[in-house]
Structures are given as C-alpha cells and as structure tokens.
Amino acid sequence: MNSPRTDKLSNPEVIDDLLDIWEEAKENGETISIDELCREHPELHAEVAKKIAALENMERRFQPDAADTLSSSSVGETDKLNVQSELTRLTFHAKGGLGAVYRATEVELNRDVAVKFIHHNLADDPDSRQRFALEAEVTGRLEHPGVVPLYGIGRAASGRLFYYMRYIDGETMDAAINRFHQTSSPRARFADHSVAFRRLIAAFTSVCKTIAYAHNRGIVHRDIKPSNVMLGKYGETIVVDWGLAISVVRDEAFKVPGEATLCPATGSNSGTSSAGGVGTPAYMSPEQALDLHPTPASDIYSLGATLYKLLTGTPAFTGENANDIKRRVIEGAFVPPLQRISSVPKALDAICRKAMSKQPVDRYGTALDLANDLENYMADAPVSVYSESLGQQIGRWSRRHRLAAQAALTGLAAILIISTLSAFWMGQLAKTADQERDRADQMRVDAQAARLENLRTSARFLARSLAYEIDLRWRMLEAESAMIPMQQLLASVNEDPTDANRRAALQAWLMERKLAKAESVKSAPWCVYSQDGTQVARAPMQISISVGKSFAHRDYFHGLGRDLPLNDPQLATIAPFQFLRERASDSELVHMSAVFEGVNTHTLMVSFSVPVWSPETSSGEPTIIGIMSVPVEINMFDLPLNAMVFQSHADQLTRLPGLILAHPRLKVRSSQDLPPRVSGEIVETATQLAYERLRQDASAVHTDSVISDFVDPVTDKPSLAAIEPVLVRNRPSYVMETGWFVVVHEMGK
Numbered sequence: 001m002n003s004p005r006t007d008k009l010s011n012p013e014v015i016d017d018l019l020d021i022w023e024e025a026k027e028n029g030e031t032i033s034i035d036e037l038c039r040e041h042p043e044l045h046a047e048v049a050k051k052i053a054a055l056e057n058m059e060r061r062f063q064p065d066a067a068d069t070l071s072s073s074s075v076g077e078t079d080k081l082n083v084q085s086e087l088t089r090l091t092f093h094a095k096g097g098l099g100a101v102y103r104a105t106e107v108e109l110n111r112d113v114a115v116k117f118i119h120h121n122l123a124d125d126p127d128s129r130q131r132f133a134l135e136a137e138v139t140g141r142l143e144h145p146g147v148v149p150l151y152g153i154g155r156a157a158s159g160r161l162f163y164y165m166r167y168i169d170g171e172t173m174d175a176a177i178n179r180f181h182q183t184s185s186p187r188a189r190f191a192d193h194s195v196a197f198r199r200l201i202a203a204f205t206s207v208c209k210t211i212a213y214a215h216n217r218g219i220v221h222r223d224i225k226p227s228n229v230m231l232g233k234y235g236e237t238i239v240v241d242w243g244l245a246i247s248v249v250r251d252e253a254f255k256v257p258g259e260a261t262l263c264p265a266t267g268s269n270s271g272t273s274s275a276g277g278v279g280t281p282a283y284m285s286p287e288q289a290l291d292l293h294p295t296p297a298s299d300i301y302s303l304g305a306t307l308y309k310l311l312t313g314t315p316a317f318t319g320e321n322a323n324d325i326k327r328r329v330i331e332g333a334f335v336p337p338l339q340r341i342s343s344v345p346k347a348l349d350a351i352c353r354k355a356m357s358k359q360p361v362d363r364y365g366t367a368l369d370l371a372n373d374l375e376n377y378m379a380d381a382p383v384s385v386y387s388e389s390l391g392q393q394i395g396r397w398s399r400r401h402r403l404a405a406q407a408a409l410t411g412l413a414a415i416l417i418i419s420t421l422s423a424f425w426m427g428q429l430a431k432t433a434d435q436e437r438d439r440a441d442q443m444r445v446d447a448q449a450a451r452l453e454n455l456r457t458s459a460r461f462l463a464r465s466l467a468y469e470i471d472l473r474w475r476m477l478e479a480e481s482a483m484i485p486m487q488q489l490l491a492s493v494n495e496d497p498t499d500a501n502r503r504a505a506l507q508a509w510l511m512e513r514k515l516a517k518a519e520s521v522k523s524a525p526w527c528v529y530s531q532d533g534t535q536v537a538r539a540p541m542q543i544s545i546s547v548g549k550s551f552a553h554r555d556y557f558h559g560l561g562r563d564l565p566l567n568d569p570q571l572a573t574i575a576p577f578q579f580l581r582e583r584a585s586d587s588e589l590v591h592m593s594a595v596f597e598g599v600n601t602h603t604l605m606v607s608f609s610v611p612v613w614s615p616e617t618s619s620g621e622p623t624i625i626g627i628m629s630v631p632v633e634i635n636m637f638d639l640p641l642n643a644m645v646f647q648s649h650a651d652q653l654t655r656l657p658g659l660i661l662a663h664p665r666l667k668v669r670s671s672q673d674l675p676p677r678v679s680g681e682i683v684e685t686a687t688q689l690a691y692e693r694l695r696q697d698a699s700a701v702h703t704d705s706v707i708s709d710f711v712d713p714v715t716d717k718p719s720l721a722a723i724e725p726v727l728v729r730n731r732p733s734y735v736m737e738t739g740w741f742v743v744v745h746e747m748g749k
Contacts, residue, residue, distance in 0.1 A: 014041060018048050019055070023120050027100040029092035055158060085152060087115060087164060098122065098132055098243050103167060106151070112167040113151060123160050135243040136163040138219060146210025148230075148238045170233050173203060174226035174309075181313030190343050200310055201378055203229070206237040208303055208371035214239075215296040215367060220246050222294055224302035225283040226309055244278050246294055281325035282315040286358055289326040292475065297360035300367055304355025311337040311344050311352060332358035347377050350386040361464060451720075451746075452706050459705060459724035459744040462643055466742060467728045469637055470608070473630055474590045474731075476517060477610040480526075481628045485509055487615040490528060490626050493536050503547075507537045514539035524605070524631045528612070531576055531626050533557050555652075556593035556607035556629050562652040563596060576624045577611045588732045594652050595661060598633070604661050604675075607631040634662045642747045644712075645726075646678050648686050649739040658683045661740065665714045676713040678743075682723070686741045690725035694737060710745060721745035 018037055025032045034052065038045045086107040093114065094101045099122075102115045122128035140150035140163075153163040180196050190197055207229055214221060222244040230238040279288055285301035288294060308316040316334040319325040328334075334356070338349040351373050357363045364370040373383040382388060480486060489506040496502060506528065514526045528537040533552025538545065551557055552571050553564040559580040564570060577589055593607040609629035613622045634645065645662040653659065658677035660666070666676075688703045710721035726740040 011041070011044060015044060015048060015051065018044070019051060020120060022052060023055070027092065027095060027117075027120070083152070085164075087113065090115060096241065096243075098128065098135070104164070106164070112169075113164045114148075114167040115162055115164040117156070118161045120160065129161060131243050132161050134245065135241070138242045138245045139163075139165065142214055142217060142219065142242075144210055144213045146206055146213070146237060146239050147242075148240060168230045168232050168236060168238055170231045170236065172227050173200075173207075173229035173231055173237075173306075176200060176203075176231055177226055177310050177313065190345055198378065201374060203231055203237045204303075204307060204310055205371050205374045205378075207239055207306070208367045208374065210237075210239045211299050211303060212367035212371065214245075215299065218247050218249070220248050220294045220296060221299050221302075222246060222288070223279045223283075224299055224306060225280050226306055229306075248293075248295060281319075281322045281329065282317050284326075284329060285360075286330050286332060287360065289329045290472070291479070292472075295360065296366070297363055300355055300363045300370060301357075301360075303367060303370060304352055304363070307348075307352045307355065308334075308337055311348060312340045314340070316356065345377070347383050347386040347388075351377070351383060354385045359461075359465065359468070361461075452722075455720065455722035455744055455746070456705055456724075459722040459742055462640070462742045462744060463724040463726045466637060466645070466726050466740070467738075470592065470726070470738065471728050471731070473608045473632070474610065474728075477608060477628055477630065478590070480513055480517075481610050481612045483513075484615065486528075486628070487612060487625070490530070490536070490612050491614055494530050494625055497530060497534065497536070503536055507539070507541070507547075510537045510539045511541075524633065524636075527629050527631070529557060529576070529627050529629070531624070533571075533574075533576075536626075554593065554607070555596075556591060556609045556631075557627060559591050562594055576627045583734055584732055588735070590731070590735055592735075592738060593629075595634070595647060595659065597653065602673075603666075604634050604659075605631050606634060635666070637662065639664060639742075640744075643742060643744045644714075645740055645742055646682075646686075647739050648683050648690070648741060660713060663714050678713055679711070682707065682710070686723050686725065689723060690727070690737060690741075693725055693727060694733070710743070712745065719745040 018041070022032060022037055034045060034049050038048055087104040088107055090102040090104045092100065093103045099116045099118045102117070104113055104115045105111070106113050118128065118132045122132075136150065136153050139147060140153075148165050148168060150163060150165045153161075155161055177200065180200060184194070184196070207224075211221060211224065219242075221239070221242060223241060224239070228239065228241045230236070230240055232238065279302070281289070283302045283305040285298040288298050305316050317325050317328045319328060336349055337344045337352050338346060351370070355363055355370055364373075369384075373385065376383050486509065489502070489509055492502045493499070493506055510526055510528060526539045527535055527546075529551060530536045533550050533554075535547050535549055535551055538547050541547070552574055553566055553568065555561060555563050557576060558564070558574045559577055577591070580589055580591060589611050591609050593609065595604050595606055597603070598605050607629045608631075609627050611624040612626045612628055614625045616622060637645075639645065639662055641664050644660060644664075647659045647661055648657055650657050651659045653675060656677065658680065660676045660678065663676070685703060685707070689705055692703055705722045705724055707721050707723060709718060711718050721743050722745075724742050724744075726738045726742060728736050728738060
C-alpha cells in the first residue's frame with residue numbers, strides 16, 4: 001500500500017482539474033466550497049485546500065514584468081525607473097470571450113481600476129496570448145478620449161497575463177438602446193429630438209470619431225457593436241474590446257500630418273490565419289463574412305449596423321445560427337430602418353443605408369464623414385446623402401431664422417396688397433416668365449450633364465463590381481490551394497498517377513471544399529491538374545468526365561495567351577505556370593486564361609487558375625506541383641439588361657480584337673456562327689482609356705468615356721453609352737489590366 005504522500009503525488013491531474021473548476025467558478029463570480037469541490041475525492045481535501053490557499057495569497061499581489069524607461073536630465077542619478085503597483089479587493093465584474101474583468105483598488109493611488117485577466121484555459125495558448133497582448137498594446141497606444149486609458153500590464157504570480165485600466169462606471173450602449181426602445185412608443189421616440197435620443201446619437205457620433213482616429217493610426221477594430229461601447233455616468237463614450245484589432249496599410253484618406261501608423265510589436269493577426277472572418281456575424285461586413293482582408297470600410301459597415309440597432313432596437317440581420325446570419329450579410333438584403341419603424345427620420349435612414357452599402361466603395365469614405373453627417377443632422381443642417389424637399393428646406397430656414405421668416409411673411413402680404421393696386425404687377429409677371437424660361441434652359445443643361453455623369457458612374461461601378469468578382473475567385477483559389485491537405489494529396493498523386501486510391505482521396509477533398517464554398521463564390525466546376533497537365537480531380541463529377549485527360553495545351557495551364565494544338569511539340573517541355581514565372585514573382589502568380597468556347601453550347605468561358613506548391617519540407621525550395629482552376633461562363637456575372645462586356649485583345653477564335661464576351665441578348669449558337677464584335681474605333685477608344693486609368697493621374701485623363709453614337713453590335717441599335725476598363729486593383733500590372741471593358745447604354749435606345 002502506498003503512503004499518503006505517494007497517493008497525493010499519483011493524482012496531480014485530478015488536483016489540476018479541481019483547481020480549474022474552482023478558478024472558473026471564481027471568474028464567473030460564484031463561490032464553491034472545498035467540501036463540495038472534493039465530494040468525489042475526499043482523500044485530496046487537504047492538498048486541494050492547501051493549493052487554493054496559496055493561489056488566493058498569490059492573487060493579492062501582482063508583479064509587473066515590464067518597467068517604464070525615461071531619459072531626462074531631471075532624473076539625475078538614474079535613467080531607469082521601476083514602477084510597481086499593488087491591486088487589492090478584486091471583485092468579479094464581467095466576462096468575455098478572451099478574458100475576465102475584475103474591479104479592484106490600486107493601493108498607491110487609492111483609486112478604482114478595472115483588471116482584465118486572460119482566461120485560465122487560454123493562458124497557455126500562444127494565439128490567445130498574442131491576441132491578449134495585442135489588445136493591451138493597441139488599447140494603451142491609442143491615446144484618445146474614446147479609448148479607455150491603460151495604466152499597466154503584468155503577469156500574476158500564477159503566470160496569467162493581465163492588464164489594468166480606468167474603471168468606467170456605467171452601462172453598455174446596447175443596454176441604453178434597449179431601454180430607449182422599451183420605454184417609449186415608436187411614434188414618440190424620435191419626436192422633436194427627445195433628450196434620450198439626442199444623447200444616443202451624440203454618443204454614437206463620438207464612437208465614429210474614435211474609430212476614425214484608430215483608422216488614422218492604421219488600426220481596424222473588426223468587432224464594432226453596441227455591446228463593445230461603454231457609456232459612463234458623466235457623458236463618457238468609450239470603445240472597448242480591441243482584441244480583434246488588426247494593423248493595416250493606411251490609404252491617403254486616413255493620413256493626417258503628425259499621426260504615424262501604429263504598428264503593434266506583438267503582431268496583428270489576432271490569432272487567426274485569415275485576415276477576415278472574425279467578429280460578430282450580425283454586425284460584420286460582407287467582406288468579413290467572405291474571409292477577405294479587412295479595411296477601414298469594414299468598420300464603417302459595422303458602424304452602420306450599430307446605427308441600425310440604435311434606430312430600430314433590433315439588429316439588421318438575424319438567423320438560426322452564425323452561418324445563416326453570415327449568408328444574409330453576404331446577400332446584403334436587410335429591411336431599411338424606415339420600413340421597420342415609420343417614424344425613423346428619413347435623413348438618418350439614408351445615413352444608415354449609406355454606411356451599410358454592400359460594396360465598400362459605396363460606403364462613406366471615412367468614419368469622420370459619417371460623423372459629420374450625423375452632426376449636421378443634429379444641428380438641423382443638410383446631410384450629404386439625403387435630398388430634402390422644398391418644403392423641408394423652407395421649414396429649416398424658418399426654424400433657424402424665425403424673426404426673418406415672420407418679417408418676410410408680413411412684407412409679402414404688404415407687397416401682394418400693393419401689387420393688386422399697381423400696374424407694375426404686369427411688368428413683374430413678364431420678368432418672372434423670363435426667369436422661368438432661363439431656369440428651364442439651365443435645367444435642361446443640368447439634366448444633360450446628369451444624364452452623362454449617370455452613365456459614367458454606372459460604367460465605373462459595373463467595372464469595379466466585375467473586377468471584384470474576378471479577384472474574389474483568385475482569392476478563393478489562393479486560399480484553397482495553400483491548404484496543407486491539398487498540397488499533400490496532389491503531391492501523393494504526382495508520385496503515382498495510376499493509384500486510384502490517391503486520386504479518390506484528392507477527389508473527395510475537392511468535393512468537400514466545393515460544397516463548403518458553394519454559397520460564397522459562383523463558379524463552374526473546380527478542377528485540379530497534376531504537374532504534367534492531367535486533370536486529376538473535378539468537382540462536381542459528371543457522367544461525361546474529363547478526369548484523366550491531359551489539358552497541358554490549355555492557356556490556363558501554361559499561360560501563353562492562347563491554347564496550343566494538341567500535337568504541338570512544346571507540350572512535351574511545358575511546366576505549370578512556366579511562362580508566367582518569367583514576368584512575375586512566385587507570390588504574384590494568378591492567371592485569367594484566354595477566352596475559349598464551351599464544347600456543347602459554344603458559350604464563351606474563361607478559367608481562373610493559381611499554382612499549387614509542394615508541401616513545405618526542411619530540404620529544398622517549394623516547387624509548383626500542379627494548378628487549381630475554376631472555369632466560369634462569362635454570362636454568369638449577371639450583367640444588367642443595358643450592359644455588355646467586350647475584349648480589346650485579339651481573341652484566339654478569329655485572331656481579331658473587339659469580341660463581345662457577354663451580352664443579355666446573346667443566345668446559344670453553332671460553331672459556324674461568327675461572334676459579334678465592336679468596331680475598331682470603339683476598341684481604340686477603350687485601349688486609350690485603359691492606358692490613362694493605369695497611369696492613375698487624373699489630370700492626364702483626356703479621353704471621354706461617353707460614346708454619343710454607340711451602335712450595339714448584337715441589336716444594331718444606336719444609343720448613348722459609356723465605356724470603362726475592368727482593372728483588378730492591388731494586383732501586379734500584368735494581372736490588373738484584363739483587356740475587358742464594360743459598356744453601359746441608355747435603356748430603350
């Protein structure tokens with residue numbers, strides 16, 4: 001029989017589990033006795049009691065592991081000061097996903113502080129520790145009234161990370177919004193700008209300015225929502241929980257002189273391998289739900305979703321689970337605030353819908369622009385996104401100039417009385433008629449200018465949308481091809497292409513990934529090709545399968561800009577992406593193939609492809625072991641009825657430029673039918689436009705994108721139209737310039 005001491009040492013895992021249960025209960029503000037804790041293990045009562053007593057003693061004092069350093073002639077005897085604070089009387093306050101918050105007293109200054117500990121079960125997880133350290137660093141370095149001041153960081157005697165900050169005595173904005181909508185009727189909530197409503201709008205405007213400051217420092221929050229905003233008792237508005245914040249490259253719109261980009265020393269990946277996909281589904285932007293790289297525009301969308309909750313009392317998107325909510329966010333279909341509550345001011349409804357635009361380019365340029373519109377609304381001034389009626393403009397002028405309005409009414413009455421007695425009235429009528437004619441002429445000029453600008457704007461928007469759809473497929477392929485299972489399975493198939501089991505494993509994996517992304521990206525089948533051009537997997541499989549056939553002659557395999565004949569001698573020496581690697585670095589290898597015809601329907605298609613690299617090993621550089629591609633029917637991009645897409649490059653069908661790639665009137669045709677084309681003059685104009693857009697010098701743009709006498713090659717109908725090149729921004733030049741152009745013409749012409 002073992003001695004009592006030996007028995008204790010034989011149960012270290014049981015003791016650790018009991019201590020975890022005790023500590024988790026303590027973090028949740030609950031108390032559990034040692035008797036209850038050791039009910040099933042009474043023989044461990046004394047040892048557990050001893051360890052709990054030691055933990056309680058250690059939690060009373062904290063030893064910070066960092067010292068502040070300053071260098072000044074006023075210090076004299078030293079250039080390094082060690083600062084130590086003692087925090088006592090900790091009481092549980094709240095719990096989040098990453099840590100628990102306690103209210104405590106800082107002994108030296110006798111003040112209340114908030115102490116945040118990383119959760120015990122996350123203390124040894126490197127990603128969680130990095131997120132916790134990043135949250136502390138970002139909170140401490142964002143010096144703004146809207147960010148809670150951080151007083152210090154450290155590590156408890158038990159080894160758990162913590163930091164402590166100012167204690168905010170108040171409530172979350174979410175609680176304030178719920179109370180606002182529960183204590184007033186829908187009609188009375190926004191009447192005459194009630195005090196409670198003005199306070200909420202003012203607090204939300206402060207949140208927008210805080211986020212604008214963070215964007216100016218190069219920080220994107222990624223989890224803006226009402227529950228992450230604290231409202232103090234004395235008007236404080238604090239944005240909290242920066243645990244998902246990420247550092248991004250600042251655009252010119254966010255660069256203010258004197259403010260440097262904040263580059264956290266602890267990293268900025270927030271514990272995730274993807275740049276997006278994190279946050280709260282009901283408040284995240286469509287690009288976050290699609291796992292795309294976050295930008296300040298993502299935060300602006302979340303601000304709009306927060307404003308939606310403020311105006312309606314409910315989130316814009318709800319669902320049975322997180323995936324269901326994300327799907328609705330990606331679709332962008334939500335009920336406007338004014339349709340949920342008819343008393344919502346129309347200007348605020350317009351502001352909210354602008355911030356929540358599906359496309360990032362359609363949202364406010366900066367969070368400060370959103371704040372400015374809110375301040376203009378509260379000041380009874382016009383807002384940029386809402387056109388008021390003449391009656392509303394007169395009403396505002398009257399409210400802001402009451403004495404002048406009264407005087408104007410009195411004078412108008414006098415003038416009317418006098419005018420009825422004077423022959424001068426006839427002269428005034430003639431003058432008014434002349435003014436109206438002049439106004440009508442000016443309105444016709446303005447209408448024509450608006451007509452042209454509307455066409456230009458529509459063409460630019462459609463070109464950007466098409467570029468976004470192209471880039472979306474590349475990003476999806478880049479993510480999928482970089483997955484370790486894909487690399488390992490394809491490498492295994494390359495080792496023995498005849499092994500049916502190896503190919504079946506790759507096929508099963510590809511089917512699973514295709515189903516997982518079916519809702520995110522519309523495409524034809526996903527295909528994987530080995531390093532010799534053989535198609536080794538296809539999702540979905542069809543009766544007439546192409547797996548096992550060689551496609552090394554296709555442009556999407558070799559990148560020569562055209563398909564090769566099946567008997568071309570070059571095929572014996574071509575490797576995947578061989579010719580693209582001569583003009584691009586390995587990190588920039590993406591390809592959109594030359595346009596080709598579908599075998600059965602003769603519809604025009606294009607294939608997007610990326611290389612698949614060998615799995616990382618300790619020896620040798622990674623090599624390209626095959627490619628992954630998705631072919632797409634160009635008509636799948638869902639063009640509006642008044643739009644078409646053409647190609648300026650010479651195609652591989654007839655070696656001529658101007659081929660119409662997509663058109664709402666194109667139908668299934670035979671191989672003998674010649675494909676329609678735009679004229680040579682249109683191709684020349686389009687090519688010049690693309691050159692000027694690529695120079696990115698607005699002052700150098702001289703070519704007008706509007707064509708006054710455009711003739712539709714499919715319908716032979718003339719109309720007014722605008723042309724815009726499809727440029728995939730943020731990609732290398734050889735990828736950015738696709739050679740595609742959109743044409744938008746007036747309907748009914």
